[in-house]
């Protein structure tokens with residue numbers, strides 16, 4: 052699908068960031084506030100394989116997971132008016148970076164390591180890449196991934212925001228930027 056000519060208000064918004072930062076939680080709330088469709092790529096992948104992510108990794112391997120991740124992001128990023136939450140590793144793939152940067156507004160949800168590490172216990176069961184690692188190794192992965200996420204159009208620091216507050220702030224900021232970008236009446 053070609054989407055040349057989408058205005059900034061029509062472009063889909065892609066939420067990127069480390070596992071557990073809140074892409075799914077905040078992305079879903081943001082979609083409600085902006086009356087957009089919400090797409091969670093991890094959930095779409097689970098639907099396609101008809102099994103949860105840890106099982107996909109076990110049965111088909113990470114490579115098959117990454118291939119499906121790319122296929123789905125290519126599809127949804129070219130549609131207008133979606134809020135798309137991608138998995139924490141999606142932006143490691145150059146083709147995904149390129150297509151999202153070209154077609155969408157890429158929003159990096161950032162969090163400090165200090166805040167993130169308090170969440171590890173609620174995340175570990177469903178994230179195969181966390182299960183294999185010690186806390187020190189997860190911190191290394193967290194820091195390495197920061198470079199990947201630094202490719203974005205906009206960044207929001209979630210540390211001191213509840214999910215609902217973050218979504219409210221982002222919805223207001225986006226609406227304001229759309230007003231500013233809109234052609235002014237003569």
Ligand SMILES: Nc1ncnc2c1ncn2[C@@H]1O[C@H](COP(=O)(O)OP(=O)(O)OP(=O)(O)O)[C@@H](O)[C@H]1O
Nearest residue numbers: 069070071072073074075076138139173212213214
């Ligand atoms: N702003 C927040 N404050 C506190 N907890 C939060 C916040 N946002 C999300 N959470 C909690 O953190 C956990 C992970 O959130 P979520 O699943 O949205 O992360 P994610 O970025 O989508 O992760 P993944 O990359 O693995 O898909 C959930 O239990 C969620 O309730």
Ligand SMILES: O=C(O)C1=C[C@@H](O)[C@@H](O)[C@H](O)C1
Nearest residue numbers: 070093138139140178179180
């Ligand atoms: O950071 C990652 O590489 C991942 C994050 C999750 O959202 C899932 O996409 C999967 O567990 C891999």
Ligand SMILES: [Mg+2]
Nearest residue numbers: 074075093136
């Ligand atoms: Mg998620």
